[in-house]
Amino acid sequence: MKLAIAGKGGVGKTTLAAWLGDYLIRQNKEVWLIDADTAISLGPALGLSLEEVPIPLVNNKKLIQERVGTGVYINLNPEVDDLPQKLAKDVRGMKLLVMGTIAGAGSGCGCAANAMLKALLAYMILRSSQWLIVDLEAGVEHLGRGTITSVDGLIVISEPSIRGLQTASNISRLARDLGLKKQVMVLNRASEDFVPPKDIALPPIVANIPYLKSLEQRQQTSPCVLDLPEREDIDEICIKVLDALKK
Amino acid sequence: MAYTVAFSGKGGVGKTTLCGLFIRYLMENDKYPILAVDADSNYNLNEVLGVDVEFTLGDVREDMKRGNVPVGMTKDRFIDTKLEESIIETDKFDLIVMGRPEGQGCYCAANSLLTAFLSKLVGNYDYIVIDNEAGMEHISRLTTKDVDILLIVSDTSKRGLQAAQRINELAQSLNVLIGRPYLILNNVEGELSEPVKKYIQDMGVELLGCVSRDDNILEYDMLGRPTFDLPEDSAAVKSAFELFKKIV
Ligand SMILES: Nc1ncnc2c1ncn2[C@@H]1O[C@H](COP(=O)(O)OP(=O)(O)OP(=O)(O)O)[C@@H](O)[C@H]1O
Ligand SMILES: Nc1ncnc2c1ncn2[C@@H]1O[C@H](COP(=O)(O)OP(=O)(O)OP(=O)(O)O)[C@@H](O)[C@H]1O
Ligand SMILES: [Mg+2]
Ligand SMILES: [Mg+2]
Numbered sequence: 001m002k003l004a005i006a007g008k009g010g011v012g013k014t015t016l017a018a019w020l021g022d023y024l025i026r027q028n029k030e031v032w033l034i035d036a037d038t039a040i041s042l043g044p045a046l047g048l049s050l051e052e053v054p055i056p057l058v059n060n061k062k063l064i065q066e067r068v069g070t071g072v073y074i075n076l077n078p079e080v081d082d083l084p085q086k087l088a089k090d091v092r093g094m095k096l097l098v099m100g101t102i103a104g105a106g107s108g109c110g111c112a113a114n115a116m117l118k119a120l121l122a123y124m125i126l127r128s129s130q131w132l133i134v135d136l137e138a139g140v141e142h143l144g145r146g147t148i149t150s151v152d153g154l155i156v157i158s159e160p161s162i163r164g165l166q167t168a169s170n171i172s173r174l175a176r177d178l179g180l181k182k183q184v185m186v187l188n189r190a191s192e193d194f195v196p197p198k199d200i201a202l203p204p205i206v207a208n209i210p211y212l213k214s215l216e217q218r219q220q221t222s223p224c225v226l227d228l229p230e231r232e233d234i235d236e237i238c239i240k241v242l243d244a245l246k247k
Numbered sequence: 248m249a250y251t252v253a254f255s256g257k258g259g260v261g262k263t264t265l266c267g268l269f270i271r272y273l274m275e276n277d278k279y280p281i282l283a284v285d286a287d288s289n290y291n292l293n294e295v296l297g298v299d300v301e302f303t304l305g306d307v308r309e310d311m312k313r314g315n316v317p318v319g320m321t322k323d324r325f326i327d328t329k330l331e332e333s334i335i336e337t338d339k340f341d342l343i344v345m346g347r348p349e350g351q352g353c354y355c356a357a358n359s360l361l362t363a364f365l366s367k368l369v370g371n372y373d374y375i376v377i378d379n380e381a382g383m384e385h386i387s388r389l390t391t392k393d394v395d396i397l398l399i400v401s402d403t404s405k406r407g408l409q410a411a412q413r414i415n416e417l418a419q420s421l422n423v424l425i426g427r428p429y430l431i432l433n434n435v436e437g438e439l440s441e442p443v444k445k446y447i448q449d450m451g452v453e454l455l456g457c458v459s460r461d462d463n464i465l466e467y468d469m470l471g472r473p474t475f476d477l478p479e480d481s482a483a484v485k486s487a488f489e490l491f492k493k494i495v
Contacts, residue, residue, distance in 0.1 A: 008258070008259065038383040039258070039414075045406065137381065138258035138381035138382065139287060139288055139289030140347060141288050162468060163263075167291070220404060220405065221440075223404075
């Protein structure tokens with residue numbers, strides 16, 4: 001199954017992507033993780049040092065020129081079939097692909113990166129034991145550009161703030177316009193009795209991630225979000241999310 | 248020339264919140280006229296400021312593309328009128344929201360059309376404050392060109408700081424800055440730890456200062472109240488204003 005995780009900035013997209021990948025790999029599934037955020041933080045969240053994070057795909061100028069072209073006329077359907085195996089980094093058995101910033105590609109145009117990602121997602125057809133999880137950039141841009149039309153499911157995540165929930169709602173609507181109907185909502189750092197305002201339309205809420213002091217403390221010295229003392233509780237959350245998506 | 252200040256940083260570190268407080272700081276110090284630019288396609292600066300948005304520059308472009316031009320008006324004239332209309336005027340500041348063009352595929356032509364309008368506007372203001380979206384894509388777009396001060400916001404987490412470092416490196420390498428970058432640490436509780444201090448030192452960006460963690464902000468955001476209206480004696484307002492004093 002191909003999943004994407006979206007939400008407002010800082011709501012926990014990358015954290016949840018790392019947790020899901022880590023859970024699935026321990027269930028002996030094949031896991032692909034795609035970092036589609038220009039700020040590149042999924043690798044570090046999985047415990048890689050900055051030096052170990054693979055060179056972002058779109059910073060590979062030669063590759064982009066070959067596949068997408070540059071300037072005004074870019075190929076929106078680049079060939080990508082050999083890329084996953086060639087460029088993925090192995091992390092704890094998971095395969096990490098980093099799409100990266102557009103700056104390296106020169107023109108200040110995010111289109112090359114988006115075209116690559118879109119083609120990659122369409123190309124990668126998975127068996128049922130294989131999972132692909134895309135960690136998206138904050139906000140609505142990826143949805144607006146239709147980069148993720150070929151994922152099977154969307155996880156929308158938010159904190160209990162109104163701006164976070166409104167973003168979640170916008171994302172959900174844009175995804176539905178793209179034909180992406182399978183959507184679930186995850187709340188992060190909300191109190192257990194929190195109920196979102198009724199006038200904000202959201203996908204069904206399937207899990208609630210509590211505030212983890214251990215995580216906040218860990219992040220002061222390490223970017224890694226795995227191997228927390230609460231791993232069992234985190235696994236429970238992953239199960240709820242994945243079960244809801246499998247339905 | 249307008250004095251331009253742009254906010255940047257990892258997602259959710261408080262760019263928009265601080266941008267709102269900065270605009271309030273300018274107002275309280277009689278620094279007018281002010282243009283606020285919301286360059287986040289997922290715009291929400293208006294909510295922090297307590298202003299409604301009727302349409303965005305993205306919507307204007309949509310009208311153009313659809314050719315919804317009224318009879319008796321040239322297309323150029325129509326676009327100009329529409330663009331003018333997209334400026335949200337309040338007593339204290341003007342706000343322009345870039346928004347998000349509809350439709351899929353490449354946005355770049357649209358983006359540059361919109362930024363051209365922006366650069367025409369800037370002459371009318373003394374202060375321009377830009378709220379950017381998370382990540383780094385905007386740095387290489389025109390929207391962050393010619394900024395006097397780039398305020399890179401981070402929390403004290405390692406990943407927040409790593410993102411700040413990347414943004415700084417990228418900004419330097421692209422030469423988009425005519426002024427200088429500063430780092431602001433937001434959501435800070437107590438003293439900075441030694442590893443954080445060390446990290447910042449190695450980063451080579453001057454730390455403008457820290458903004459305190461403030462439960463008032465969370466509460467306002469939970470209720471959907473503009474944080475622009477936070478009480479004057481809130482920890483975040485007080486600490487943020489101390490920092491802003493250093494740049495304006
Ligand atoms: N439940 C939680 N308890 C404590 N800290 C959390 C929790 N969820 C997320 N965090 C922390 O919040 C910060 C933001 O999380 P994360 O980077 O996963 O968000 P994101 O949505 O991917 O952000 P971005 O928009 O920058 O990509 C991180 O420092 C993370 O460790
Ligand atoms: N000093 C602070 N104390 C407590 N909470 C804060 C503080 N600053 C920001 N926050 C909280 O952090 C969250 C994110 O803030 P904000 O929306 O300003 O960040 P952002 O960087 O603009 O996010 P995005 O990347 O989505 O644009 C908000 O819910 C806000 O309540
Ligand atoms: Mg992230
Ligand atoms: Mg913001």
